[in-house]
Amino acid sequence: MSVAPSEDGPRAAVELSFRGAPLASAEAQRALLDRVVLPPAFASATFDGMVGGVTTGRLRVLQVNLGKTCNMTCAHCHVDAGPHRREQMDDATIAHVITAMDRLRPAVVDLTGGAPELHPRFQELVVEARSRGIEVIDRCNLTILLVPRFRALPTWLAEHGVTIVASLPHYRSRNTDAQRGDGTFTASIEALRRLNDVGYGAGRPDRQLHLMTNPAGAFLAPDQAATEVVWKRVLLDTYGVRFDRLLALNNMPIARFLEWLDGRGGTAAYLAHLVERFNPGAAGGLMCRDTLSVGYDGATYACDFNQMLELPVEDDGRTLNIDDPSVWAEGRSVRTGRHCFGCTAGAGSSCAGATG
16 A cells, blocks of 8 residues: 655644634544554554564653644644643753753753743753753744744854754755745744854854755655755755755654545555555664653653653553653663654654664
8 A cells, every 4th residue: 555645735824722622532542553453564563572572772852842832833743832831941951951961861861842942041051061062952933033033043053052943844945835834944944044144054163054845745754865865956056055964753643644645535645655665774863762752741752753652661550750760761661652653654753763
């Protein structure tokens, strides 16, 4: 079975939670995925069975979700973030995260949201991590940089050597605007130019600019390396914009994308497509092996996707918070579900792009 490429993907929409949509519930999302009847060849397939189980190794990335507040409502957002969401990490949890930097000694602190820049202590966390020699990633939606109070942020990020991973669904305006709202592409190009002006995208190790792309509809991300060549040529020739790396991400059947699939009767076909395109070579690079994802409330998860489906790290049935000394243990089993097939389909998919 295959799902044909199409530009008929979901359009930017209001948050599920604000609309009171049934799939605003993580439990409802998990139940919908579990109800899907897979093709006969995969009828009894489980993710753990396909990969032989997933266990943690040495911690490399501490990913911190600062909240669900965002200035955008992108159609594929697995966080269901937006301007109506008010959940943000409180001061006590911020303090625990800073302590965890010393205790866990990650190589990378990955700040995400929502729009992480909207958190009032975003810059403080950057400074705390950089003072410890930790690389910082800012998962930026680009348009936030055009908000008047953040106009100086590109220079500040550059001065602190922050790596920027910026969302840009496509190098065509119609594809990007369809997913993220009218005018988003033009605003994103302006934000990229401002980042280029302060040294991002020029190959400097301390000012890395990565773009994250995802498909418009129910099909897999394209070949990352080949697509990067095209993107670099088009964005430079057409808009004078430079970037360092392209990261290709499969759409995960979670939140708004799952609602779109379900609304068109495509959930079963897409999940079957993910299972049928299972790539064992992508399993070794699963981000849950070396990443600890922290929710705005301090609860911990194996990855950002498990966080949104409310599948926390557990120890004897107890949810572990970031302030718990045993929050990371090498060799711990990772909780998985059917959504995880999105990470091993095709070339694989993670917050760092293709995995295999």
